[in-house]
Amino acid sequence: MNLKTILFFILFILFNSTNIFALNVFHSITKNQIVTHGLLHTQTSLVTDIGWLDINILAVDLSNFNIKLAPIDAGVFDTKQTISQMAKNNGAVAAVNADFFSLTSTVPSFGICIEDENIKQIYTTDLANVGPQMDMASILIDRDLNIIMEYIDTNVLIKSESGQQVTANAYNKIGTYFHFPVVLDNQYTQTTDEIINKFPRASTILIKENRVISHMYSGSAQIPNNGYAIVMDNSLSEKMFSQFPIGSNIKIDISIHLHSNNQPNLISNHLPNINQVKFGIGGGGLILKDGLEYLGSSNIVDKNNRHPRTLIATTDKFGELLLITIDGRIYSAGATHREVIDILKNLGAKNAMYLDGGGSTTMVVRNQGDFFNTVQNVPSDGIERKVMNGIGIFSTNKPDKLADIHLELDRTVSVVGEPIKYKITGIDRSFNPIKLDDANIEIVGIQAEIQENMIIPKTTGNAFFVVEKDGISTETKINIIPKLIQSKLDPTTLNLISRETNILEHFEAANYHSLDPLYIDNLTYPPQTGEYYVNIIGPTKINKFIPAGDIKDTLNFNLNQYDAKVILASKNNIALDIHNLFELQSNFSAQDYKDVTLIYLNSDQAGLINTDVHNWKKLKDTINFSSKRHIIILTSHNPLTGFENKREGEALHNYLASIPKNIFVVTTNLEQNSVQIIDNVRYINTTGLNTDHIFDLTKSSFLQFKIEGSKINYTFRNISYT
Structure with missing residues (x-):
């Protein structure tokens, strides 16, 4: 059974029930589209006893060779950006917002960020007091597509060949306060200029190919290729310089382990080596464990009131991941924590955790046939909020030959002389878009003038709008009636x-x-x-x-x-x-x-x-x-x-x-x-x-x-x- 069939069955049960997730549903509108092979988008609007409720779901089949999941961000140190812009810049076909961050400053997000076994950003959770210390979980996906959602501690160690070691505060992250060492590579910045401007008391150790090449008490520096810059408050410089002298060999050792507290119903998981993690991102509190409500401590924003929510969940299907947004604060009612639990259970979720919500809640999707992403939900700020990172879904298949043509008309009933606007798109076997600039267009049954993106009917009757290219065709029936003029009826x-x-x-x-x-x-x-x-x-x-x-x-x-x-x-x-x-x-x-x-x-x-x-x-x-x-x-x-x-x-x-x-x-x-x-x-x-x-x-x-x-x-x- 394929992804679309499975999710359709789940959604049919969910949205055709008159009493779901502890709410009475009086009316529902559901639209499905395959974004690319292995990715299904479902948009549902519900009229419930708490009001209007908008839910968007991305069902991701990670076992599909066409699908890649990756963190996305601005690619610039400590810079916020909208999810639309991140998705566009990174080439994602769909994306949601991800980790929590500070609204009042440009400091990094709170959790881990890993892509294809490459660590992008990470804190030492004990030093930075983030992650499990804030009851905030992370999701990890390893090479074998095992999906783990847990409270995970992370540790960044600077080790020398002589046995010296120092715990760094973070890797590619500098918080509001700066004191302990931070390890930087050049993924986000080529120099330490920004750090030195922000923290003039910073000192620096430069490392290239695992060997210390320079000590700097002050001033900025170029971060070496195949190397690092270790920046710290200059009160630590003498000790750090003596522990890691010029010419010594240095290793940056980053590790992860399960946090031991606040997990009363934890079924022990074996964490992969961090170098085997294909995807990792931080988030909020746990919601479900093995299909049951998580009963331990969990970071939940205003759990008893309704707000926009962004969720990530697994199901019993191997390699399936659900990314979910629930709108709130404008037309849509939002959801309490209790309602979130019931929504997830009715979607068949097994494990689930929060991502950042509220005004950050955003989902963008490339609608079928389009070459660009469109915001699918209604962000509660009225516009997209700039955030620190998101989760992007990518299509890895190369463009293929035309498999289907989609024809959209702004209406199928018109009058003589009134233009009908049309949009023609093509998709390949992976449901990815193909340009159809030279498709053959024919109006059968009436006389009509064909212009760019519109037809102008010249005669009345039933007709067919036919589009053909490379042996693939589609048609839509249209009805053209006589030109109508002002009524003489009075008073109607x-x-x-x-x-x-x-x-x-x-x-x-x-x-x-x-x-x-x-x-x-x-x-x-x-x-x-x-x-x-x-x-x-x-x-x-x-x-x-x-x-x-x-x-x-x-x-x-x-x-x-x-x-x-x-x-x-x-x-x-x-x-x-x-x-x-x-x-x-x-x-x-x-x-x-x-x-x-x-x-x-x-x-x-x-x-x-x-x-x-x-x-x-x-x-x-x-x-x-x-x-x-x-x-x-x-x-x-x-x-x-x-x-x-x-x-x-x-x-x-x-x-x-x-x-x-x-x-x-x-x-x-x-x-x-x-x-x-x-x-x-x-x-x-x-x-x-x-x-x-x-x-x-x-x-x-x-x-x-x-x-x-x-x-x-x-x-x-x-x-x-x-």
Whole structure:
């Protein structure tokens, strides 16, 4: 079973459950893409009882020869950079932020950093008081793809051939305070200039090919190739110079060992020799050990409150690693430590630990077919935070021949003369991108002008957009309808909106009723056998105006006529004598009326999550269990234009668009009557009494539906005097 199949099975169980990780899930949206062979990206948005939750997962198959995992950083001593920039500079196809660091200074990250058996940066944990001393763990991956997450002590020793040895504070790391020796090679800096400028009291020992070549009481120096510079406070220089005289042989001995404390449920692991570590990075506290909650001391940031989180985990599958981001603080709710545990368990995690979270939480991925990375989550600072390092995933396979073509259109329904933008990308057998500048493009079924990255339809009809290169082809169906012009209907404005790949394209309003076959300018009176009406009116109470008795009588007559079902769509109403009323109760109410399900959905706080997130479940349960052909939803905010969380509005619209029924979403305000048709969902606004003509009810209107079994029509009917 391959990586995609395994993870899809896990995600199917996770995100199709109505009660996962101790949260109730009312709605989910999941997208999967193979970034490169051996790397699967899953992006999931959940509507839960704690609100909106965005989770991104990278499933990495380390056993795949195409995949390489490596730390990434700015490549410059003590320099922060965004994950996007690090990934771009290092050539990673995906990356997440990694180790913790100081926000107030440019000192290095707190933990180890190892790539391909090469030590990039490391502290002596006892001297620097980092790592296990702060209950912060590390992850190591050896040559045999054994993945170890533990509290690991590290030690940097300077040894001479005469038996002298001194413990160095770090290798390629200098903290806020400088005293004990630090060993530097030239991976991050060619000279000691920056260190001397920052710490003028520093003295230096230069080593080349394991032999001391110079003692310097002060001043900067070039770091030798195949060598080191040992810098220390000059109070230590005399002793260090005597222990390691010029001409003596020096060895830098770096070792790792398990920390003995705070591991009550530790199953002993044998650590590899540090020279056999293919990948190593520091992080935060342990979360899971062998599938169980880790019960020892663990560095967890604000464990009882919800925050953005970055996680790294193993599963029972050999060589599989999960990199996970959970967004928070903006639209997404974030997660507590308890919720993190439950998320990881439901993903099948075996061992897991924290990486830096909060504003640092970032995931970038090269979307399939692209040549560049895109930020996949929403960093809580509003922009990417500059961090000290990250974890990069690389594709090692060389570019291959074309294996598949991807065609993306900004919409598949358009009108004559309106451009359709397109994007064509190719991928090879490793799912890596291939440029397709010279692909053959053909529009079959209509006449169209093909320009760079767009086509302009010249005739109407159904057609196919066909792309071919080297015997590989793909096609997408498009529908071109006549050019639409301004409607003469009054007071209604009809808009047809086609929405593809989350892009809204507004067409002009139509000049004929057949644009929406359900709209009829004048519904017939009285209803024929089997026909009945549902009347919906907007606000009838305007400021402090109290209508005279004859106006109330006129409203009562118009709304009650022919025993219509009446809905006062606004809560701002005068007292009316309505015989057959659907009342807007509490946050949610629903009623089956003959062939229609009527739903009141409170979105007063510019969204369901903001108002009452449980309305998601109530709405879906009502619609999913309804046997009625027609659904009329009354709500105060249009999901696509009035929700504070735009993604929640999109999610609600997409759900409604997926229902094979006539769906009407009715809102009310005092501006104008209007209709928009988006993906077969009709968004209708009805105004109620007209404030400019309060004493002339013929200038006001209500929304009227005429229903007979599976047939439904609607119109805006002006109020007439009795």
